[in-house]
Amino acid sequence: MRIALDAMGTDHAPAAEVAGAVAALADLDSDVQIILVGDRDAIQVELAKYPEIPEGRLRVEHASDRVTPHDPPALVIRRKPDSSIVVGLKLQKRGEAEAFVSAGNTGAVMAASLFTLRRLPGVVRPAIGALLPTALAPCLLVDAGANVDCKPTHLLQFAQLGNVYAKDIMRRENPRVALLNIGEEAEKGDDLSVESYRLLAADSGLNFVGNVEGREIIQGVCDVVVADGFVGNVLLKFYESVAEFVIGMLCKQTDIRIDGPELKQVFRVLDYSEYGGAPLLGVGGVSIICHGESSSKAIRNALGVAARAVATDMVSHIARELSTPTSEEGS
Amino acid sequence: MRIALDAMGTDHAPAAEVAGAVAALADLDSDVQIILVGDRDAIQVELAKYPEIPEGRLRVEHASDRVTPHDPPALVIRRKPDSSIVVGLKLQKRGEAEAFVSAGNTGAVMAASLFTLRRLPGVVRPAIGALLPTALAPCLLVDAGANVDCKPTHLLQFAQLGNVYAKDIMRRENPRVALLNIGEEAEKGDDLSVESYRLLAADSGLNFVGNVEGREIIQGVCDVVVADGFVGNVLLKFYESVAEFVIGMLCKQTDIRIDGPELKQVFRVLDYSEYGGAPLLGVGGVSIICHGESSSKAIRNALGVAARAVATDMVSHIARELSTPTSEEGS
Numbered sequence: 093m094r095i096a097l098d099a100m101g102t103d104h105a106p107a108a109e110v111a112g113a114v115a116a117l118a119d120l121d122s123d124v125q126i127i128l129v130g131d132r133d134a135i136q137v138e139l140a141k142y143p144e145i146p147e148g149r150l151r152v153e154h155a156s157d158r159v160t161p162h163d164p165p166a167l168v169i170r171r172k173p174d175s176s177i178v179v180g181l182k183l184q185k186r187g188e189a190e191a192f193v194s195a196g197n198t199g200a201v202m203a204a205s206l207f208t209l210r211r212l213p214g215v216v217r218p219a220i221g222a223l224l225p226t227a228l229a230p231c232l233l234v235d236a237g238a239n240v241d242c243k244p245t246h247l248l249q250f251a252q253l254g255n256v257y258a259k260d261i262m263r264r265e266n267p268r269v270a271l272l273n274i275g276e277e278a279e280k281g282d283d284l285s286v287e288s289y290r291l292l293a294a295d296s297g298l299n300f301v302g303n304v305e306g307r308e309i310i311q312g313v314c315d316v317v318v319a320d321g322f323v324g325n326v327l328l329k330f331y332e333s334v335a336e337f338v339i340g341m342l343c344k345q346t347d348i349r350i351d352g353p354e355l356k357q358v359f360r361v362l363d364y365s366e367y368g369g370a371p372l373l374g375v376g377g378v379s380i381i382c383h384g385e386s387s388s389k390a391i392r393n394a395l396g397v398a399a400r401a402v403a404t405d406m407v408s409h410i411a412r413e414l415s416t417p418t419s420e421e422g423s
Numbered sequence: 424m425r426i427a428l429d430a431m432g433t434d435h436a437p438a439a440e441v442a443g444a445v446a447a448l449a450d451l452d453s454d455v456q457i458i459l460v461g462d463r464d465a466i467q468v469e470l471a472k473y474p475e476i477p478e479g480r481l482r483v484e485h486a487s488d489r490v491t492p493h494d495p496p497a498l499v500i501r502r503k504p505d506s507s508i509v510v511g512l513k514l515q516k517r518g519e520a521e522a523f524v525s526a527g528n529t530g531a532v533m534a535a536s537l538f539t540l541r542r543l544p545g546v547v548r549p550a551i552g553a554l555l556p557t558a559l560a561p562c563l564l565v566d567a568g569a570n571v572d573c574k575p576t577h578l579l580q581f582a583q584l585g586n587v588y589a590k591d592i593m594r595r596e597n598p599r600v601a602l603l604n605i606g607e608e609a610e611k612g613d614d615l616s617v618e619s620y621r622l623l624a625a626d627s628g629l630n631f632v633g634n635v636e637g638r639e640i641i642q643g644v645c646d647v648v649v650a651d652g653f654v655g656n657v658l659l660k661f662y663e664s665v666a667e668f669v670i671g672m673l674c675k676q677t678d679i680r681i682d683g684p685e686l687k688q689v690f691r692v693l694d695y696s697e698y699g700g701a702p703l704l705g706v707g708g709v710s711i712i713c714h715g716e717s718s719s720k721a722i723r724n725a726l727g728v729a730a731r732a733v734a735t736d737m738v739s740h741i742a743r744e745l746s747t748p749t750s751e752e753g754s
Contacts, residue, residue: 227668237605240613274568274656282571282653306661310668322613323654325605327661330637334662337558337641338669 093123095398096180098194098201099130100158102386106130109195110138112391117149119392120399127189129153129180155179158196161384165199169207177201181208184377191378191398193369195386201379202238202372209377212407214414217242218374219250219321220381221257222328225335228312232258233272235318236370237325244287247271247318251292251300252413253373254316260404261371261397262315266299270314272323273303284320292318297413368393371401374410378402424454425520426729427511430461431489432526433717437461440526441469443722448480450723451730458520460484460511486510492715496530500538508532512539515708522709522729524700526717532710533569533703540708543738545745548573549705550581550652551712552588553659556666559643563589564603566649567701568656575618578602578649582623582631583744584704585647591735592702592728593646597630601645603654604634615651623649628744699724702732705741709733 097113099106106128113126120126125148128135132154139150155176159168169178177196183189185208194201202220211218222236234254239246251269258267271289273281278289280303292300301314306327309317319327368390369380378401380394401407428444430437437459444457451457456479459466463485470481486507490499500509508527514520516539525532533551542549553567565585570577582600589598602620604612609620611634623631632645637658640648650658699721700711709732711725732738 227672240605240616272657274571274653274660282651285571285653306657306659307664309661310664320613322605322616323657326603326637326650326654326658328637329605330640330658330661331665333638333641334665335669338666339673341558342670342673 093121093191093399093402094125094127094183094189095191095193095395095402096127096129096153096183096189097391097395098176098180098192098196099128099135100155100176101195101382101384102391103384105195106135106138108386108388109391110135110142111388112386113150113395114142114145115388115392116395117146119396122146122149124149124399126150126395127153127180127183129155129183130158130176131155153179153183159200161197163197163200165197165203168197168200168204177204178208181205181379184209190402191380193380193382193391193394193398195382195384195391197384198381201381205372205375205377205379209375209379212374212376212411212414215253215374215410216249217246218372219253220370221254221373222324222370224309224317224328224331226310226312229315230262231309231312231314232262232316233319233324233328234316234373235321235324236328237321238372239321241322242284242320244284244291247284247288247320248291248295249374249414251295251298251316251318253410254318255298256406256409256413257371257373258315260406260409261400264315267315268301268313269298269316269318270301270304272306272309272317272319272327274305276303276305278302288318368395368397371397374414377407424452424522424730424733425456425458425514426522426524426726426733427458427460427484427514427520428722428726429507429511429523429525429527429532430459430466431486431507432713432715433722434715436526437466437469439717439719440722441466441473442719443717444481444726445473445476446719446723447726448477450727453477453480455480455730457481457726458484458511458514460486460514461489461507462486484510484514490528490531492528494528494531496528496534499528499531499535508535509539512536512710515540521733522711524711524713524722524725524729526713526715526722528715529712532712536703536706536708536710540706540710543705543707543742543745545742546584546705547580548577549703550584551701552585552704553655553701555640555648555659555662557641557643560595560646561593562640562643562645563593563647564650564655564659565647565704566652566655567659568652569703570652572653573615573651575615575622578615578619578651579622579626580705580745582626582629582647582649584741585649586629587737587740587744588702588704589646591737591740592731595646598646599632599644600629600647600649601632601635603637603640603648603650603658605636607634607636609633619649699726699728702728705745708738
């Protein structure tokens with residue numbers, strides 16, 4: 093198995109990427125090779141810090157260009173064909189890698205993944221999954237921001253995509269799938285919610301547990317929560333900020349040291365990097381998107397997720413689950 | 424000034440209401456009378472605990488019925504005309520009170536307020552404002568859940584409603600109004616966001632500061648944040664739960680006692696009851712909606728907000744600001 097890693101994506105590229113890749117080798121089977129994609133010289137400088145890397149487990153694929161946070165995502169394929177994002181994804185397209193991981197410009201990774209790996213047949217809109225920490229096990233939010241102005245059939249597919257991911261990657265046996273809404277009853281919410289509820293309840297392949305409100309997600313009542321990407325993205329960003337805010341305020345008001353050992357476990361639960369990146373679900377390959385400020389630990393974990401997606405053949409499972417054509421296909 | 428208080432709304436009615444009303448008397452001008460609306464006998468039992476109430480500042484208006492959390496909001500006016508909610512609002516309609524405060528069934532308070540107080544001319548959809556704690560001063564979220572499937576003209580009105588509230592009640596001189604979105608640029612977001620941005624930017628009566636994302640709200644970058652009621656309600660409920668969750672987890676993982684003095688200040692900032700209820704904006708009167716689990720402090724503060732809304736003549740200000748007919752009026 094070969095995983096292409098965009099080595100130029102994080103704010104501390106390529107140091108965080110190389111460190112994450114080296115650390116990941118300890119987690120991954122010995123037949124997994126990580127391909128560091130990016131500026132060869134810069135990567136070699138970092139690699140030189142790790143003289144004990146086993147033979148053949150890391151290799152460098154040179155990419156002379158780099159996507160910045162300001163590059164318009166839709167134009168990256170055309171304007172930056174030599175960027176680490178495009179070069180890395182093309183490895184997968186050509187069959188020279190089975191997965192791609194990047195902490196670069198999220199929109200660009202998404203657009204380039206869609207262009208390069210294509211939608212799977214039957215998938216109307218690929219979606220981003222993001223793991224939300226909860227009081228129990230993390231919950232997958234789909235869509236976390238890839239799509240806005242969604243239709244009920246899209247939300248049904250988000251549920252199906254999340255269902256496969258929860259089984260294959262999160263190891264949940266019969267994932268509880270819920271719809272993010274503003275009330276419990278089937279008839280609550282906006283037009284999109286009411287009709288989506290109907291579709292989700294009618295899908296016998298899903299363990300649909302009904303509507304959940306914001307306050308229930310965090311209690312850990314579901315494994316997958318489905319939402320329009322606008323709502324999902326608002327929720328995700330707010331979630332991140334409010335946890336930081338509460339802890340920051342606590343530390344300011346009390347004697348607790350933010351780096352004290354008492355807080356370590358709390359941060360571990362709230363730390364997104366524990367969970368290893370957000371998958372783009374519904375494309376014909378594995379593409380894992382990480383935060384721009386990812387640490388080496390986040391990269392390491394994202395590589396683990398990518399490896400598991402390949403090992404479990406997640407993409408085939410998604411293709412099989414979503415091959416039923418919907419009436420709105422292509423819309 | 425007379426404020427009608429639904430004495431039967433909270434989970435601890437009428438004890439919390441009576442205690443809150445008694446406490447509020449100390450804050451309010453001596454010409455303010457609070458009318459406790461509900462079961463006369465139950466209220467008198469509570470009132471007997473406060474023998475020193477000044478003459479004429481509290482009176483009881485008997486209401487023989489009570490709305491439960493399970494009553495369908497739309498049917499309350501017809502089915503429960505003798506409930507404390509309907510009786511209390513009718514006092515305002517008849518000119519026997521200038522404001523109404525209730526911690527009862529939110530949907531019922533809203534529906535009965537709309538029916539009784541009516542929309543102000545020019546207001547298409549009255550909206551609920553809710554105060555979100557931030558790192559700086561609280562920020563008003565409009566709409567916090569009264570309306571779903573909103574149109575851009577609705578969001579423009581939410582901004583105008585929030586603008587008046589921020590000036591009159593929150594004492595912000597030139598309120599910074601922002602649009603909740605998933606990116607900073609004008610063209611970001613769903614169809615609703617893009618068109619709403621255009622309308623907000625074009626309204627010379629607003630200090631529109633552009634889009635804000637979830638993570639920025641909490642930093643205190645705006646005084647009013649505008650959103651569709653679906654998104655707003657998801658955000659509000661999540662906000663409440665995540666703060667509780669983070670603090671709860673902290674207490675579990677550390678030696679901090681949840682009731683310890685260190686946490687008091689943190690809770691004070693995060694405590695919604697500090698801010699005193701959510702106004703229904705755009706109706707022809709003052710209607711303040713509180714949580715069902717409101718404490719006496721929450722009731723006390725809500726009464727203060729109601730009094731300030733009357734004293735500043737907020738409803739007239741709203742009527743004046745929103746009297747420009749929109750092309751979609753009534754839609």
